Amino acid sequence: MHSPVLINKDILSTKNLNKQELLAILKAASCMEKLVTEKGVCPMLTDTLIAFLFLEPSTRTRLSFEAAAERLGAKTISVADAGSSSILKGESLSDMVKVVAGYADCIVLRQSAMGLAETVAGQIAIPLINAGDGHGQHPTQALLDLYTISKELGKLESLKIALVGDLKYGRTVHSLCYALLPFQPEFVFCAPKDLYMPSAITNDLKSKGVCITEVESLEQALQADVLYMTRIQKERFPDQKQYELLKGSFVLKKELVLQQNKDVLILHPLPRVDEIDTHVDELPRAAYFRQAHNGMYVRMALLAMVLGKDIPGL
Amino acid sequence: MHSPVLINKDILSTKNLNKQELLAILKAASCMEKLVTEKGVCPMLTDTLIAFLFLEPSTRTRLSFEAAAERLGAKTISVADAGSSSILKGESLSDMVKVVAGYADCIVLRQSAMGLAETVAGQIAIPLINAGDGHGQHPTQALLDLYTISKELGKLESLKIALVGDLKYGRTVHSLCYALLPFQPEFVFCAPKDLYMPSAITNDLKSKGVCITEVESLEQALQADVLYMTRIQKERFPDQKQYELLKGSFVLKKELVLQQNKDVLILHPLPRVDEIDTHVDELPRAAYFRQAHNGMYVRMALLAMVLGKDIPGL
Amino acid sequence: MHSPVLINKDILSTKNLNKQELLAILKAASCMEKLVTEKGVCPMLTDTLIAFLFLEPSTRTRLSFEAAAERLGAKTISVADAGSSSILKGESLSDMVKVVAGYADCIVLRQSAMGLAETVAGQIAIPLINAGDGHGQHPTQALLDLYTISKELGKLESLKIALVGDLKYGRTVHSLCYALLPFQPEFVFCAPKDLYMPSAITNDLKSKGVCITEVESLEQALQADVLYMTRIQKERFPDQKQYELLKGSFVLKKELVLQQNKDVLILHPLPRVDEIDTHVDELPRAAYFRQAHNGMYVRMALLAMVLGKDIPGL
Numbered sequence: 001m002h003s004p005v006l007i008n009k010d011i012l013s014t015k016n017l018n019k020q021e022l023l024a025i026l027k028a029a030s031c032m033e034k035l036v037t038e039k040g041v042c043p044m045l046t047d048t049l050i051a052f053l054f055l056e057p058s059t060r061t062r063l064s065f066e067a068a069a070e071r072l073g074a075k076t077i078s079v080a081d082a083g084s085s086s087i088l089k090g091e092s093l094s095d096m097v098k099v100v101a102g103y104a105d106c107i108v109l110r111q112s113a114m115g116l117a118e119t120v121a122g123q124i125a126i127p128l129i130n131a132g133d134g135h136g137q138h139p140t141q142a143l144l145d146l147y148t149i150s151k152e153l154g155k156l157e158s159l160k161i162a163l164v165g166d167l168k169y170g171r172t173v174h175s176l177c178y179a180l181l182p183f184q185p186e187f188v189f190c191a192p193k194d195l196y197m198p199s200a201i202t203n204d205l206k207s208k209g210v211c212i213t214e215v216e217s218l219e220q221a222l223q224a225d226v227l228y229m230t231r232i233q234k235e236r237f238p239d240q241k242q243y244e245l246l247k248g249s250f251v252l253k254k255e256l257v258l259q260q261n262k263d264v265l266i267l268h269p270l271p272r273v274d275e276i277d278t279h280v281d282e283l284p285r286a287a288y289f290r291q292a293h294n295g296m297y298v299r300m301a302l303l304a305m306v307l308g309k310d311i312p313g314l
Numbered sequence: 315m316h317s318p319v320l321i322n323k324d325i326l327s328t329k330n331l332n333k334q335e336l337l338a339i340l341k342a343a344s345c346m347e348k349l350v351t352e353k354g355v356c357p358m359l360t361d362t363l364i365a366f367l368f369l370e371p372s373t374r375t376r377l378s379f380e381a382a383a384e385r386l387g388a389k390t391i392s393v394a395d396a397g398s399s400s401i402l403k404g405e406s407l408s409d410m411v412k413v414v415a416g417y418a419d420c421i422v423l424r425q426s427a428m429g430l431a432e433t434v435a436g437q438i439a440i441p442l443i444n445a446g447d448g449h450g451q452h453p454t455q456a457l458l459d460l461y462t463i464s465k466e467l468g469k470l471e472s473l474k475i476a477l478v479g480d481l482k483y484g485r486t487v488h489s490l491c492y493a494l495l496p497f498q499p500e501f502v503f504c505a506p507k508d509l510y511m512p513s514a515i516t517n518d519l520k521s522k523g524v525c526i527t528e529v530e531s532l533e534q535a536l537q538a539d540v541l542y543m544t545r546i547q548k549e550r551f552p553d554q555k556q557y558e559l560l561k562g563s564f565v566l567k568k569e570l571v572l573q574q575n576k577d578v579l580i581l582h583p584l585p586r587v588d589e590i591d592t593h594v595d596e597l598p599r600a601a602y603f604r605q606a607h608n609g610m611y612v613r614m615a616l617l618a619m620v621l622g623k624d625i626p627g628l
Numbered sequence: 629m630h631s632p633v634l635i636n637k638d639i640l641s642t643k644n645l646n647k648q649e650l651l652a653i654l655k656a657a658s659c660m661e662k663l664v665t666e667k668g669v670c671p672m673l674t675d676t677l678i679a680f681l682f683l684e685p686s687t688r689t690r691l692s693f694e695a696a697a698e699r700l701g702a703k704t705i706s707v708a709d710a711g712s713s714s715i716l717k718g719e720s721l722s723d724m725v726k727v728v729a730g731y732a733d734c735i736v737l738r739q740s741a742m743g744l745a746e747t748v749a750g751q752i753a754i755p756l757i758n759a760g761d762g763h764g765q766h767p768t769q770a771l772l773d774l775y776t777i778s779k780e781l782g783k784l785e786s787l788k789i790a791l792v793g794d795l796k797y798g799r800t801v802h803s804l805c806y807a808l809l810p811f812q813p814e815f816v817f818c819a820p821k822d823l824y825m826p827s828a829i830t831n832d833l834k835s836k837g838v839c840i841t842e843v844e845s846l847e848q849a850l851q852a853d854v855l856y857m858t859r860i861q862k863e864r865f866p867d868q869k870q871y872e873l874l875k876g877s878f879v880l881k882k883e884l885v886l887q888q889n890k891d892v893l894i895l896h897p898l899p900r901v902d903e904i905d906t907h908v909d910e911l912p913r914a915a916y917f918r919q920a921h922n923g924m925y926v927r928m929a930l931l932a933m934v935l936g937k938d939i940p941g942l
Binding site for chain 2: 039040041059060063064066067070071080270271272289290292293296
Binding site for chain 3: 046047048049051075076077079080081095096098099100102103104105
């Protein structure tokens with residue numbers, strides 16, 4: 001008998017997941033959704049303690065992960081403080097993670113230093129899930145995006161995906177590009193000049209045969225199967241006037257969608273500020289709240305899989 | 315068979331609860347108290363996840379609610395941060411509640427904008443319990459007050475209730491007035507001039523036939539069945555000297571109670587600062603700590619009821 | 629039948645625990661470690677609610693305690709906010725603890741006022757565990773130190789223990805001295821001049837027949853069975869230059885250990901800053917991470933014991 005997919009594996013980046021693993025996660029998430037809908041809970045981690053270390057503010061991701069663990073019947077401990085500096089008080093993150101690895105069976109870590117999740121994962125014996133590391137990776141967001149696309153459109157192969165907004169610092173879009181890579185995607189990038197997708201990523205994707213178009217307007221970006229909107233953070237612009245000028249060009253309105261492409265699937269990792277007008281919510285293909293809800297099922301799947309549980313229905 | 319009282323209902327204000335519902339809540343709370351006393355727990359919500367969103371500081375109310383959920387065996391997720399601004403980061407509360415409604419089966423919400431609890435409750439499919447909305451309503455506090463009065467005095471009908479302190483901004487007294495309304499109360503209001511009960515509430519109560527007296531001293535207020543003390547917050551007074559002058563007149567001392575009316579039931583929503591001298595705690599009718607404890611049973615009752623559970627013994 | 633050891637007892641200081649109780653705690657901790665290793669959980673507190681009131685920042689101790697409660701299947705409620713002032717808002721700690729005692733079956737309290745844990749424990753009917761009170765006591769840390777020494781060295785009697793660093797303000801070393809007292813210890817104190825062990829403690833220990841040596845260098849301190857390192861906090865020194873001078877003399881390096889005494893057991897309550905070089909971690913007798921892990925088992929033992937549970941295997 002082969003051992004379960006992903007057992008004891010760290011989830012650090014979507015780059016480390018192959019197609020078989022990605023599909024297994026989506027299938028497991030689907031099983032979880034079915035179980036929660038039918039019974040409310042799936043008590044398969046009742047002998048397990050999961051530690052949530054959120055050293056950077058992230059209420060939504062934390063609640064989604066904790067809801068996932070709770071629905072699985074896991075025991076939980078949490079650090080939910082934004083002020084990581086006051087938590088660590090000079091202690092290295094590495095020491096802290098080693099200590100917590102002695103209490104828990106799995107660690108979910110959010111912190112601000114790119115690449116640090118990978119380093120500390122190598123120092124402990126239990127699986128670690130990266131819940132966002134600075135401008136680096138946010139693999140569980142990408143996996144829930146994948147699950148949402150698959151569920152809403154019925155397929156993942158050969159889709160045209162437009163990514164809009166802050167493509168430079170947005171770790172969710174970086175992770176999503178790599179999560180989609182095994183499914184022959186075509187990408188459309190639409191970003192303000194100072195927030196282009198890093199050329200390292202663009203070149204890497206192109207070298208793997210991905211077709212990438214760069215466009216300048218939402219009208220053009222809307223000519224796709226999926227429109228993935230992201231927030232443009234004011235703080236990214238040294239010149240606030242430039243921000244105000246740009247902002248308007250990247251606000252999605254209901255009328256524009258209806259004019260240009262009413263069938264486009266609209267996603268957003270949330271929170272939104274004003275880049276999606278609330279009237280867009282009325283469109284049947286505006287899926288960002290369903291997308292957020294899917295996060296719980298995908299995280300249930302990941303927790304159960306890295307902890308080696310058999311998932312009923314898988 | 316009729317459906318259970320309050321099933322799937324939002325608990326937003328005591329104004330929305332009729333006499334039958336109020337009595338059902340008190341009876342359910344009594345069942346809960348009996349079950350906890352006998353067995354420690356009542357695992358009737360083991361398939362349920364409750365989200366606590368406390369976006370305004372409120373340690374005591376949050377702990378009471380979470381203890382209630384835990385004693386019922388519910389799964390829980392929590393936001394306990396005082397700094398709601400940093401949590402929301404420009405996101406609307408409405409978006410946040412919609413996201414969390416995808417994870418949870420019930421939301422308990424504390425936030426600072428009067429009336430906003432009602433708005434967001436209308437946007438989600440799961441029940442929402444208002445745990446305090448600014449200067450608006452705090453229905454669960456009023457319900458535990460009601461439960462305490464009923465338990466301590468053995469009746470609710472035709473009581474003379476003196477409300478003392480900040481009647482202008484104190485949401486607990488506003489909610490309590492309406493919770494008592496179906497039980498033919500007589501009210502005595504005792505407040506500093508700048509902190510009178512809002513005339514909209516006084517007039518509304520009078521129009522419903524309630525007898526209201528306004529008095530100026532604690533001596534007069536003590537001539538009642540129940541003395542409900544509240545905190546006067548320094549910040550309410552533009553002139554700090556006026557605050558210092560007034561404060562003294564609204565401090566309850568043990569001697570005064572013994573002189574004026576040793577049978578009066580003394581309540582306070584807590585936290586107190588110095589408006590009840592600690593020697594008052596020695597009086598058998600000083601019930602504010604028992605009142606706080608009752609909060610857990612009342613909140614257990616509400617959670618079980620809105621989630622449609624049959625309560626053993628009800 | 630005699631009643632279980634420690635049932636309903638407060639755990640306030642290691643001074644209050646006799647040898648029989650200390651040995652019972654160590655034995656119970658050992659049972660807990662065995663149970664967790666075999667089954668992950670020991671669901672013996674499923675009908676119990678434990679309140680964690682951490683009014684002073686202490687992520688590590690809080691997580692260890694909460695992990696202990698969770699592994700025992702207890703229900704939990706928590707205050708994890710550093711900002712105790714904002715929590716209490718003028719309310720006395722005494723009032724707050726009385727309120728929470730109405731929700732919970734046991735309280736674990738961390739706060740900054742020496743001796744206050746004892747005062748409030750006397751005001752409530754449920755057991756209270758002191759998780760650190762300012763510069764006073766930190767009994768559960770001392771108990772996990774004891775458990776670690778016993779486990780690592782196979783005995784507790786007649787050991788030579790060197791305590792290094794801030795012996796003046798370090799509550800963990802104060803508690804540890806008294807926890808070791810029944811086991812004929814010999815102490816070596818090694819501290820900067822301004823951070824000597826308080827003479828009240830030194831004299832008290834001497835009057836009880838304990839042999840105490842004071843040394844000035846790590847080389848000398850290393851001539852012991854156990855080297856217990858602690859952090860020297862910069863803030864303790866009015867003159868920062870003096871701190872910088874001193875600091876270097878109290879940094880443990882791998883080479884020094886190998887030269888002086890490779891068999892010494894190296895402990896530290898964590899977090900460390902730089903007083904133990906990370907290369908020391910490579911030594912087999914560097915036990916501080918195992919020491920931290922042991923905290924969970926010791927706290928499981930204490931929670932189960934004060935709540936009167938029979939511990940399987942004890």
